[in-house]
Every structure is written in C-alpha cells, then in structure tokens.
Amino acid sequence: MENKKIIESLKQHRVEIIDTLSANNWRHFRDYFLIKERYLSNNIDDQFERVFCGFYIMNGARGLTKQQKKEFFNLLSSRENDLEKILKSLYKVPGYKNSRRIFLSFGTKLLHTINEKLPIYDGNISYVLELPSQTYPASFEEKIKNRIDIYKTLKEKFDILLADVEIKNFITSIRQELQNKAELNKFIWKNKYISDTKLLDSLLWALYSNLK
Numbered sequence: 001m002e003n004k005k006i007i008e009s010l011k012q013h014r015v016e017i018i019d020t021l022s023a024n025n026w027r028h029f030r031d032y033f034l035i036k037e038r039y040l041s042n043n044i045d046d047q048f049e050r051v052f053c054g055f056y057i058m059n060g061a062r063g064l065t066k067q068q069k070k071e072f073f074n075l076l077s078s079r080e081n082d083l084e085k086i087l088k089s090l091y092k093v094p095g096y097k098n099s100r101r102i103f104l105s106f107g108t109k110l111l112h113t114i115n116e117k118l119p120i121y122d123g124n125i126s127y128v129l130e131l132p133s134q135t136y137p138a139s140f141e142e143k144i145k146n147r148i149d150i151y152k153t154l155k156e157k158f159d160i161l162l163a164d165v166e167i168k169n170f171i172t173s174i175r176q177e178l179q180n181k182a183e184l185n186k187f188i189w190k191n192k193y194i195s196d197t198k199l200l201d202s203l204l205w206a207l208y209s210n211l212k
Contacts, residue, residue: 001130007166010203013210018177020206026187028202029178031055036193039113044077056109061096064106068093076110083107083151086145089170104134104147108154116195119158121151121184125201126210162196171196174203 001009010017021028031051048123049069058064064072071093075086086107091100108121125131131153135146161167175191184190 001128003161003164003167006128006161006200006204007164007170009207009211010170013207014101014174016210017203017206018174018181020209021178021202022181022185022187028180028184028186029189030187032198033190033193035113036116037190049073052113054059056106058106064090064103065093065095068095072106076113079114081111081114083111084144084148086110091140102134102143102147104150106149107147112198112201119154119197120163120165120201121154122205124205125154126150128208128211129154131157157167158197158200161200167200168196171199171203175199 032055034051035048037057038044053059053063053069058069060071064116068090080086080089087102090103090107093100095101098128105120107123108119111118112120119125121131128182130175132146132150134150135143137146175194177191179191
C-alpha cells in the first residue's frame with residue numbers, strides 16, 4: 001500500500017483504531033508500558049516474561065515452547081541485536097512436535113525491545129505494507145536470507161513513512177488524542193515509553209482488522 005493510501009486509511013478508520021488500542025482497559029498500552037519499564041530497569045523477572053509472552057502472542061502451538069522461551073529471554077537479557085544470530089539460535093531449539101522454525105516475528109519483537117526505533121514484523125504489518133512473502137526454499141541459509149531481506153524492506157518502509165510530513169502530523173495528533181482519552185479513562189499514559197516507531201506499528205496493526 002502506498003503512503004498516500006495508508007494515511008487515507010488511517011484517517012478514515014481513526015475512531016476504530018483508537019477504540020481498538022484502548023480496549024480492555026487499555027491492555028495494549030498497559031502491557032507495552034510494563035514491558036518497557038521493566039526492561040529499561042533491567043528487571044526481566046517472571047512477571048515481565050509472562051506479560052511479554054501474552055502481549056506478543058508467544059504462547060500456544062504457534063508460539064514458543066518452554067525451552068525456546070528460555071533461549072529467547074537469554075538472548076534478550078544479553079541484548080543480542082543481530083537478527084540472523086537470533087533466528088539461528090531459536091531455530092536450534094526444537095519446538096512443538098520436535099519441529100524447528102524460523103521465528104521472524106518474535107525475532108523482530110526482541111530487537112524492538114532492545115531498540116525502540118526498530119520496527120516489528122507480524123502478519124498485520126506485512127499485509128498493510130505489502131511486504132515480500134516468507135519463502136521456503138530447500139536451503140536453510142536461503143530461508144534465513146529471505147527473512148533478513150523482508151526485515152530490511154520493513155525497516156526501509158518504516159523510515160519512509162516516519163519521514164513523511166503527513167504521517168508525522170497524524171502520529172502527533174493521534175498521540176495527543178490517545179493521551180486525552182487515557183486521562184478521561186484514568187489510565188496513566190507513559191508518553192516517554194512509546195516511540196513514534198512503536199506508535200506507528202500499533203496504528204498499522206490496528207488498521208489491519210478494518211482493512212480486512
């Protein structure tokens with residue numbers, strides 16, 4: 001989707017997006033703020049891991065096993081910021097039914113936690129931004145290269161969007177609107193914990209359900 005179409009869609013669905021992001025007593029931002037606050041305090045405890053796994057949908061058969069989660073949080077604690085190393089490390093740990101998978105989405109969520117200026121890959125974002133598809137060639141290295149290339153494209157698209165004046169103005173205005181609604185709902189809005197990158201990610205993520 002081109003930038004012009006994205007901004008048009010965001011404006012068209014502004015009310016629905018805000019409703020989605022403030023639903024369930026602001027759970028989306030409540031959990032994200034806790035994750036940011038705990039991580040910045042170097043407090044990666046059981047509650048942090050529980051909220052993180054719930055927020056980023058890491059539980060269940062499509063998520064990570066106990067051993068994979070252990071490896072994931074070891075990587076996060078050590079601030080591993082090389083996506084290729086993260087993908088390969090998680091791949092080495094057998095998952096459900098002893099399968100091995102390349103976890104692009106979870107890998108980018110790890111990177112974003114370390115550096116809030118990095119975008120997050122998931123199905124919603126991929127659909128809205130029309131990112132390249134994940135492919136499954138015979139070669140493991142080719143699979144890894146495909147995931148790296150997808151993430152490179154995502155970062156490029158986010159850089160372009162965040163440099164767009166109209167997008168920047170929209171993010172500023174909706175940030176204020178979210179703050180105002182949070183105040184009315186007596187929810188503590190922690191503005192310093194939500195970068196423009198993450199706010200744009202949340203907006204595009206919420207836009208997906210309206211486009212579908």
